[in-house]
Amino acid sequence: MSDRPEKPGVTVREVMDQDLAAIHAIYDHHVRHGLGSFEEVPPTLEEMTRRCTATREAGLPYLVATLEDEVVGYAYAGFFHPRSAYRFCLEDSVYVSHAAHGRGVGSALLSELLTRCEAGPWRQMIALVGDSDNQGSIALHRRFGFTHQGVIEACGFKFGRWVDAVIMQRALNEGDTTLPDAGQLQTPG
Template sequence: MSDTPAAPQARTDASSAPARIRPVQDSNLPAIRDIYNHYVRTSTVTFDEEETDLAVWEHKRELLAETGLPFLVAADADGGVLGFAYAQHWRAKSAYRFSAENTIYLSPDAAGRGLGKALLEALLDASARAGLHELIAVIEPTAAGASIALHRRYGFVDAGHLKGVGVKFGRTLDVLFLQKSL
């Protein structure tokens, strides 16, 4: 039995059992890759323009485990991945060791079920337990209004706005920085 607090849960729909938020498992990585690659192909929420392969996610899981940072999934009753969240160090320099960028992605068919909220709550708790002091959300504002609103509801404040720093699908894109002290 784990000594960690009960994980937040979100309803997967009005009539089903709640989704469970838990640490990532190796078997979740193909689904995580697929969720992420959906956004690479269809959206500006990520500035990646080429799909990632499984090795990228295996390396990320290994790195986060080595550094003690959280990598979580929202799983349905059958263990299917509905979304994921993680915190990775903001920069490689040691002075940044208490600051991390948070990331949350949901399966396209899992949106609107409270999973983003549940993942963010769990990530905030896990990040504080990991010793982080600051979380930074990096969000492309035209594609992720719901994400901006969610982060602000949880106490993230505006920390900067970079204009025209990305180009994807022929569009010039901004980046909004939101920050929360833990």
């Protein structure tokens, strides 16, 4: 799993400290103008840096996509829920700059994120897609084998309206067809 071009011009690689300002700008735009995130106030650069560090310290992938050496998107995996029984279940997050939509950036990011997650012990990946009308994100996840699991209706309120969350899921590795290795079965803590 080396850093490699995913589509002509799109390269996906591990995040570096110098990428965080671009990541912050991409997320700031999504928070202020989109429904993919249910945050209403963009976090500071310091908070985004803290979140990135925590993800990486947990041993989870945090990736950026570049076009001509410019960061145009990012993706990471986080634990779906902090309770120990969820330790084999991840949630993905994929954000693409407004200017790079439709250029294969989301596909390149999600493809590499799934590859890296399947190199670990995890068995399920959840996508919580903000807004039932977010057809781009729903289609992206569907292309990579995610299936529709349900909709939590009107669970968010943003931009003066109620917003749904679409739940999608994809097995990683053997999914639920086998048990994790014996060493992974012990409850942490």
